[in-house]
Amino acid sequence: MQEGRKTQEERREGTRRALIAAARRQFAENGYAATNTPALAAAAGVTRGALYHHFADKQALFEAVVEEEHALLALAINAAAEAEDEPGPVRALIEGGDAYLAAMQDSGRRRILLIDAPAVIEREKLDAINARFGLKTLLEGVGAAVEAGAIRDLPVMPLAQLLDALFDRAALAPSDELGDYRKAIKALIRGLKT
Amino acid sequence: MQEGRKTQEERREGTRRALIAAARRQFAENGYAATNTPALAAAAGVTRGALYHHFADKQALFEAVVEEEHALLALAINAAAEAEDEPGPVRALIEGGDAYLAAMQDSGRRRILLIDAPAVIEREKLDAINARFGLKTLLEGVGAAVEAGAIRDLPVMPLAQLLDALFDRAALAPSDELGDYRKAIKALIRGLKT
């Protein structure tokens, strides 16, 4: 048990990660409201003092979890996207959506990102996070499809938001109905073709 | 100050309504989490004892507010629907959606129904409420459109859910972009036509 010597950066990152990991587990399992900081800190192996040293309050920790979850989500989707060879812009939208749905087959992720986050994080801040991750890709996809003339010429941001809403709702569907949802989404998107 | 004599039913309904009215105001203004029962009871002109006599807990009161809000919403939409003369099933969907968006131009209503309710009320119970109100109408509309052969033959429930998601997202849009959202929704629905 030597090697007790750690740089501040290491200590810092270590406990931050432990806190975020424990928080992600508990928020995913019990939801934001039912998660209490004593249990959370204990699960992370630190005291509440450490939590409040690193995060302003419970909500700030939740925001950190949401950011990380968004980043992981984007990672999974991009990985799936690169496996595909370049299809047309409409197919790209549909396949991107499928990748999103696949990455959303995790009830904790759904709970955090789709159920709790909108209620806990104020609108503007959450929009900003969304804009940096998933929605950015979707926006580019829609923009490309419109510019290529592959789909009807519609305001890009609203259309991207609406497609996002479709995928979010489908992600919350019972898994045995997912196929039907995907079929309906495909029909909706294909219906936009020029 | 006579006429202090009330039947139990009157007392009961009186304080229940006072509580629900005060709760609707505070939930709408501050959100569920930031609403506390001492202030709520005071605003209703009763004590917390009365609140907990009529409702099991804070969440039960919130559920009562959500039910009432859904009922009012359905009322507004039906009123708008009866003003229209019978159009085709696709137009009916679009106009029903417009009525929904109009009825949703109330930030408190959005906060309660679209932001807080999904986080506070467990999925099954909220689905049940939804099914009894707004979604029921939408489901009928989609079913009619499919049966009439006006739109593509797709699984009805998933499609209704997806259209519902579209309108929910549009309802949360900045009001100056509402026109663009409506245009995009129209295009999406029209794209389903056979």
Added chain:
DNA sequence: TAAAAATACATACTGACTGTTGGTAACATA
């Protein structure tokens, strides 16, 4: 390298809030 400063954490405390309990007042029933 010793002293000083800054950073990371721990412990203890405070105020607030939720749900409960045991009682009182108002109405209903026999």
Added chain:
DNA sequence: TATGTTACCAACAGTCAGTATGTATTTTTA
């Protein structure tokens, strides 16, 4: 009018979020 039932109130108990103050560890400075 007596008894039961329903509506309501006041005080209490437990929990939790956030804070304040103290200590240990690493970094900087003299």
